[in-house]
Amino acid sequence: MTALSSTLIDRMPACRGRLTAAAPLANVTWFRVGGPAEVMFRPEDAEDLAGFLAALPDDVPVTVLGVASNLLIRDGGIPGVVIRLGRGFAGIAADGTTLEAGAAALDLNVAGVARDAGIAGLEFLSGIPGTIGGALRMNGGAYGHEIKDVLVSAQGVTRRGGRVSYDNAGMGFTYRHAGVPEDVIFTAATLRGAPGDPAEITQRMAEISGKRADTQPVRSRTGGSTFKNPPGHKAWELIDRAGCRGLTLGGAQVSEKHCNFLINQGAATAADLEALGEEVRRRVFETSGVTLDWEIKRVGVAREGASA
Numbered sequence: 001m002t003a004l005s006s007t008l009i010d011r012m013p014a015c016r017g018r019l020t021a022a023a024p025l026a027n028v029t030w031f032r033v034g035g036p037a038e039v040m041f042r043p044e045d046a047e048d049l050a051g052f053l054a055a056l057p058d059d060v061p062v063t064v065l066g067v068a069s070n071l072l073i074r075d076g077g078i079p080g081v082v083i084r085l086g087r088g089f090a091g092i093a094a095d096g097t098t099l100e101a102g103a104a105a106l107d108l109n110v111a112g113v114a115r116d117a118g119i120a121g122l123e124f125l126s127g128i129p130g131t132i133g134g135a136l137r138m139n140g141g142a143y144g145h146e147i148k149d150v151l152v153s154a155q156g157v158t159r160r161g162g163r164v165s166y167d168n169a170g171m172g173f174t175y176r177h178a179g180v181p182e183d184v185i186f187t188a189a190t191l192r193g194a195p196g197d198p199a200e201i202t203q204r205m206a207e208i209s210g211k212r213a214d215t216q217p218v219r220s221r222t223g224g225s226t227f228k229n230p231p232g233h234k235a236w237e238l239i240d241r242a243g244c245r246g247l248t249l250g251g252a253q254v255s256e257k258h259c260n261f262l263i264n265q266g267a268a269t270a271a272d273l274e275a276l277g278e279e280v281r282r283r284v285f286e287t288s289g290v291t292l293d294w295e296i297k298r299v300g301v302a303r304e305g306a307s308a
Helices: 002-011 046-053 106-114 125-128 134-137 198-215 235-239 270-288
Strands: 018-021 037-042 064-067 071-073 077-086 092-095 096-103 151-157 162-168 185-192 253-254 260-265 297-299
Touching: 002 037, 046 151, 046 185, 046 235, 064 297, 071 270, 092 106, 096 106, 106 134, 106 198, 125 198, 134 185, 235 270, 253 270, 260 270
Parallel strands: 037 077, 064 077, 071 297
Antiparallel strands: 018 037, 092 096, 096 185, 151 162, 151 185, 253 260
C-alpha cells in the first residue's frame, strides 16, 4: 500500500486541503481496526472538494469517511482516495425553527444547538453517534424518529465535481437508506423542528442518553447497530434466539448487553469482526429463516494472505 500510495499521490490534482499518503485509519474508527487509506484528502470547503473531484482521474476510486462510528474498514486498507470532511464542513447555525448544518457536524452537536435555540424535534439526533452526512446517507434514526422527519434539503458534490441539491422527497428515503446516487458526497443540510422549551428538550435528551447507557455497550470498541431490523422483526431478538449473545471469534465478540452490537475486545482484526458478523447471519437464518442485512458499512480490502 505504501508503494502504491507514493505513486497515486503524484496523480492528485491541485487543492487547498491536505493530502496524505498511506494515512492510518484504525485510530479514527470506533472499532479501532482497519488498514490505511492509500491517499487521504481533507478538503478546506465545498468549493475545494468540488474542484478536486472535477480534476481527479476517473479511474481513482473515492471513499467518504465521517467519524467512522458505523463503519468497518478491512485490514488491507482502502485503495484510492479517502475523503474526510473536517472543520470546514462542521458549522451549525440556527434561524427560527430551522438549522443549517455541515455534513461533518456531529449529530449530538446539532441536537445541542437546536436545544439552545429552543428548537424541538431534533432530540433523537443526540442518540445517533455519527455525523449529519452519515445520517443523510443512511436515513439515520433513533428512538422513533429518522432524519427524513426533519430534513428540508441536502447539498452535495458528485464524483465529477458537480454541485447538487435535494429536497426531502428527492432524497428517496426508505428504512436506513437514501436513494441519492452513491457517488454524491453530502456537504450540508437544512433541518427544521418546532418551537420548544429548552428545559424540556434538555430533559428528553437526558432520557435518550440514559437509555443508551442502560441498553448499549457505549463504552466499548463497537460500531453501533450491526444489522438492520428485518420487516416485522428486531435484529437483536433474532440474534438472541439463535444463541449468539456473547459469541466470540478471535478478538471479536457479540455484545452480551445488546446482541446487535459487535465488540472489539482489544485484539480483534477487521476480519475477526466481519467473520463473526457473517456467522451470526448464518445462525439466524438457520434458526429463523430470516436473512439479516448489514447496517454497518464495510469498506476496503482484506489483508493480503489473510484467511477468509
